[in-house]
Amino acid sequence: MRSLTVCAAFEEEELNRLAEIVQLQRVDAHQTIFSEGDSAMNLFNVTAGTVxxxxxxxxxxxxxxxxxxxxxxxxxxxxxxxxxxxxTVAVTSICRFPRRQMELLLDEFPKLQRRLFSMASNELAAAQDQMLLLGRKTAREKIASFLLGLSQRAVRRGQRENPVQVPMSRSDIADFLGLTTETVSRTFTQLKANGIIRLLEGGKVQIADRRTILEIAEGG
Amino acid sequence: MRSLTVCAAFEEEELNRLAEIVQLQRVDAHQTIFSEGDSAMNLFNVTAGTVxxxxxxxxxxxxxxxxxxxxxxxxxxxxxxxxxxxxTVAVTSICRFPRRQMELLLDEFPKLQRRLFSMASNELAAAQDQMLLLGRKTAREKIASFLLGLSQRAVRRGQRENPVQVPMSRSDIADFLGLTTETVSRTFTQLKANGIIRLLEGGKVQIADRRTILEIAEGG
DNA sequence: CGTCCCCCTTGATGCACATCAAGGCATCTG
DNA sequence: CAGATGCCTTGATGTGCATCAAGGGGGACG
Incomplete structure (x- = not known):
């Protein structure tokens, strides 16, 4: 039960009910959680790690x-x-909710449904930002936006905004930004040469010049 | 009231309540409905036309x-x-729901909320398809996907799937697919030359070889 | 401790699409 | 009806990023 409190931001009563149906599990790095087209049996919530x-x-x-x-x-x-x-990108912990039971809970707790809806709305807004990035930004702008995005999300999770933790590979970044690994690598190198970022140990990136990277990200 | 039946697929009881707060309006082509960053006072439903x-x-x-x-x-x-x-891309009719009142209705009719949620989920899935398109497809594949998408949505609205109605300009298509108007134009010309599509009067496109265009769209 | 392997970086070259430019055609307008 | 305007198409040229190629460094493992 106690461990459930890490299971996202739910409220007292909901939590108790959720506890009955949830299953917490730890997953190694580079493991498939589910594949496109699989029958959607579960809903998941990441409690630690990266997916x-x-x-x-x-x-x-x-x-x-x-x-x-x-x-x-x-x-x-x-x-x-x-x-x-x-x-999974790295070792990850996830809460698993059987979909059927989750749906029953949603009927019971409209507030819960409301929260999910609001999350979906946020994701939708993020997706639209990503479309703008993919369709209209240059490689340099894409990388700048990516780093800023990671930084901002870290803050929302209560982690430090700088240096930015970048747990994923160049190849993953490339496939996220619609680039190749080589271009991602070159662009990092270039931003470093410009003194805008610093590449640190353990996949961390120090944003040395936040103002400039913000300008770049927005197409300045 | 009668005119409200065109206002999307809602159910009897909900419709009555929706009728009290809705406002139907007709909008000319190329008019702004709202701008990014505006305070979100309303929710809209398109009942005719294109936005x-x-x-x-x-x-x-x-x-x-x-x-x-x-x-x-x-x-x-x-x-x-x-x-x-x-x-608006063309003359359009929209239903306008004041957001505050809509939210009250959502509390009252969980089903309504459910429907909105499911719509948002669908949009999210569409957004992910579009990311794949923007990040990884060639111009030819983008145009093929675009035409197929329009065709499939027309079917869902009960219209004919072929020829496809393409009410938007080359420039709009370009900005949707992450291309330029020139590339869009050239790609249409090329698909036409290959006998895969035919460009008809009034912004209609005949899909002459559905199998091939499907293959192209999926990267074949 | 050496070797393998993976990931990252860097360099050389190529190409798909952008950019620049111009002309055609339909619609609008005084 | 002449001129303006907007959209589309086509051609010539340019370029940002992909592709092809190779080497370096660090971690895993025998």
Whole structure:
């Protein structure tokens, strides 16, 4: 029960009911949680670690549609199938909610439903930002936006905004931003050379010049 | 009241209550419905015509995040501000729901909330498809996907799937697909030359070879 | 402790699409 | 009806990022 308090931001009464149906599990890095097209049996909540969501084209081209961190939900589905695949980036802990039982709870607690809806709305807004990024930003702007985004989300989770933790590989970043690993690498190098960022140990990135990176991100 | 039946797919009891707060209005082509950042006073439902949603970068670069047709909703907001701008593509009829009153109704009719949630989920799935398109598809694949998407949505609205109605300009298509008008135009010309589509009067496009265009869209 | 492997970086080259430019055609307007 | 205007198409050229290629460094493991 106690451990459940880490299970996202729910309220007292809801928590008790959620506790009855939830299952907490730890997942190693680079493990598939579910695949696109799988029957959507569960809803998940990340409580620690990092998860990536992605879609594939038949020839293997990949688009990562989002990274999830502590507090984020995944598994919302359309007509009972997952619309994307989910894989851990690092060691991760997730809460698993059987979908059927979750739906019953939603009927019982409209507030809960409301919260989920508001989360979906936020995701939708994020998705639109990402479309703007993918369709209209340059490589440099994409990387700047990406770093800022990570930083801002870290703050919302109560972590430090700088240096930014970047737990995913260059290849994952590339597939998230619609670039190649080489371009991602070159762009990092270039931002470093400009004194805008510093690459630290353990996948951390120090934002040395926040103002400039903000300008770059917005197309300045 | 009668005219309200065109206001999307709601149920008897809900409809009566919705009728009290709704306002139907007709809007000319190329009119702004609301702008990104505006205080989100209303929720809208398109009952006829076409609307585009878009986001801008400070230097004017534009990404259209979606086109809306009869039955589609717009105006979901995060922290009371619209996350994008909305503009009519052609003459359009929309239902307007004051947001405050809509929220009260949502509390009263959980089913209504459920329906909105499911719509948001669908939009989210569509947004992820669009990310895949923007990040990883070629111009040819983008155009093929775009035409198929329009065709499929037309079917869902009960219209004919072929020829496809394409009410938006080349420039709008370009900003939706992350291309330029020139590339859109050239790609149409090329698909026409290959005998895969035919360009008809009045912005209609005949899909001559559905199988091939499907293959192209999925990266075949 | 050496070797393998993966990830990252850097360099050289190529190409898909952008940019720049111009002309056609339909619609609008005084 | 002449001129203006907006949208589309087509051609010539440019370029940002992809592709191809190779080497370096760190962690895993025998």
């Amino acid at each position: 990536k969501l992605y879609k594939l084209l038949p020839d293997g081209r990949r688009q990562i549609t989002g990274f999830l961190f502590s507090g984020d939900f995944l598994g919302l589905s359309v007509n009972d199938r997952y619309a994307y695949s989910a894989e | 585009k949603l878009y986001k801008l970068l400070p230097d004017g670069r534009r990404q259209i995040t979606g086109f809306l047709f009869s039955g589609d909703f717009l105006g979901l907001s995060v922290n009371d501000r619209y996350a994008y701008s909305a503009e």
